[in-house]
Amino acid sequence: MGKYVLRCLECGRRIKDEFTNRCPHHDSLLVSEYETKKFCVKNLPGMWKFIDWLPAENPIDIDTAPITYKSEGFGKELGLPELYISFSGYWPEREARIRTCSFKELEAAATFPRLTERSKKIPVIPSAGNTGRAFAHISYLTGSPVVVLVPKQYVFRMWSVVEPTPTCLLISVEGDYTDTIKLGERIASLEGMVFEGGVRNVARRDGMGTLLLDSILTIGRLPDHYFQAVGSGVGAIAVFEASKRVLNDGRFGKKLPRLHLSQNIPFAPMFRAWRAGRKEIVPDVDLPNAGDAIENMYASVLSNRNPPYSLRGGVYDVLHETGGEMYGITNEEAVNAEKLFEGVEGIDLDPAASVCVASLLQAVEMGKVGKDEKVLLNISGGGYDRVKEDLAIIEIEPDLRMRWDTPIEEIESSLREWWRDVRRE
Numbered sequence: 511m512g513k514y515v516l517r518c519l520e521c522g523r524r525i526k527d528e529f530t531n532r533c534p535h536h537d538s539l540l541v542s543e544y545e546t547k548k549f550c551v552k553n554l555p556g557m558w559k560f561i562d563w564l565p566a567e568n569p570i571d572i573d574t575a576p577i578t579y580k581s582e583g584f585g586k587e588l589g590l591p592e593l594y595i596s597f598s599g600y601w602p603e604r605e606a607r608i609r610t611c612s613f614k615e616l617e618a619a620a621t622f623p624r625l626t627e628r629s630k631k632i633p634v635i636p637s638a639g640n641t642g643r644a645f646a647h648i649s650y651l652t653g654s655p656v657v658v659l660v661p662k663q664y665v666f667r668m669w670s671v672v673e674p675t676p677t678c679l680l681i682s683v684e685g686d687y688t689d690t691i692k693l694g695e696r697i698a699s700l701e702g703m704v705f706e707g708g709v710r711n712v713a714r715r716d717g718m719g720t721l722l723l724d725s726i727l728t729i730g731r732l733p734d735h736y737f738q739a740v741g742s743g744v745g746a747i748a749v750f751e752a753s754k755r756v757l758n759d760g761r762f763g764k765k766l767p768r769l770h771l772s773q774n775i776p777f778a779p780m781f782r783a784w785r786a787g788r789k790e791i792v793p794d795v796d797l798p799n800a801g802d803a804i805e806n807m808y809a810s811v812l813s814n815r816n817p818p819y820s821l822r823g824g825v826y827d828v829l830h831e832t833g834g835e836m837y838g839i840t841n842e843e844a845v846n847a848e849k850l851f852e853g854v855e856g857i858d859l860d861p862a863a864s865v866c867v868a869s870l871l872q873a874v875e876m877g878k879v880g881k882d883e884k885v886l887l888n889i890s891g892g893g894y895d896r897v898k899e900d901l902a903i904i905e906i907e908p909d910l911r912m913r914w915d916t917p918i919e920e921i922e923s924s925l926r927e928w929w930r931d932v933r934r935e
């Protein structure tokens with residue numbers, strides 16, 4: 511059977527992984543069920559030290575890894591002696607070497623081996639930018655092909671610190687993120703291509719879950735509280751699933767961490783639905799004037815109109831099961847929190863991480879975390895300024911420009927031409 515199988519959360523059916531992202535009968539998430547039940551650290555580079563709980567047989571030669579440290583400055587500021595920081599970004603002074611500067615690289619690094627071991631197809635990834643940058647980076651380093659789509663206004667997020675190669679095809683999309691996803695689905699339906707899967711891709715979730723596993727090595731047990739900014743909530747679901755595996759081991763704590771998730775007002779559909787006590791997002795109520803609202807966000811990577819909130823195993827369920835909480839953070843609150851954090855900790859933040867820091871300030875103010883409790887703060891991106899001090903930044907030029915309704919013949923011939931180039935290299 512191999513080291514893991516997939517299990518449908520709805521019917522419990524066990525499914526052999528052939529890069530399978532759905533139960534044939536249900537819309538709920540599939541989770542990976544590993545043979546090894548004990549938390550175990552292997553002598554392998556980067557995140558691969560957690561290979562027992564990653565859906566790949568063989569690690570790839572990439573040292574992407576999360577780091578965790580105990581905060582002194584910010585913890586003191588907040589009166590939290592047990593504040594731990596998970597940092598996914600570039601900060602070599604802390605041994606943090608994610609050069610694409612966000613935790614999306616944990617998802618990308620875990621996805622490539624799952625793909626090559628389980629499927630011969632080329633993944634198609636629509637992205638608001640941070641995910642695309644991470645997948646491009648791993649593609650350049652490994653030579654594995656990938657098609658990345660990014661809305662035109664977010665192409666500025668596509669840069670690299672390694673020499674770009676033709677293996678990553680970058681398509682700039684005229685339109686918003688939703689149009690980008692539509693085009694991505696059309697491309698993925700072509701022969702030889704596969705939709706990468708987003709939240710349904712277990713490699714993405716288990717890759718992200720390594721940040722929780724890494725925190726256990728520093729904290730010694732499961733944290734009492736976990737803080738993260740969410741757009742889709744993949745990271746939060748991932749941390750929940752990884753926490754469950756650690757809990758089942760029995761040696762590292764007796765309860766799951768409470769999830770404290772934050773969104774950036776004006777665009778905060780999950781925050782609104784959760785606060786209203788609803789398991790459904792109602793577009794007219796929870797995301798009115800979505801277009802304008804997204805334009806005005808400080809942390810626009812958190813703009814997802816269709817987050818996996820209601821489906822079984824999704825954000826609502828993980829909040830419910832952990833007694834979790836959602837926070838709505840204004841742009842001003844995010845900016846103020848960012849200044850405070852950068853001042854005491856000494857590293858620059860992704861705006862999404864600033865939203866998360868602000869949510870911790872709110873939680874402390876509202877008395878939601880106790881003085882002696884262990885708190886894990888996910889700084890999901892940062893070190894953008896720091897990386898520029900050490901490395902040259904190369905802007906990635908789009909290879910193609912398309913609209914969501916670009917004719918399929920035109921798409922097919924462009925892809926064929928690209929594939930010929932890739933194979934010639």
Ligand SMILES: *Cc1c(COP(=O)(O)O)cnc(C)c1O
Pocket residue numbers: 612613614640641739740741742743744745746811812860862863890891
């Ligand atoms: C994508 C992203 C998030 C949100 O992550 P999800 O769990 O997928 O919602 C937070 N911070 C940064 C830096 C991101 O790139």
Ligand SMILES: [Zn+2]
Pocket residue numbers: 518519520521522523533534535536
């Ligand atoms: Zn099922």
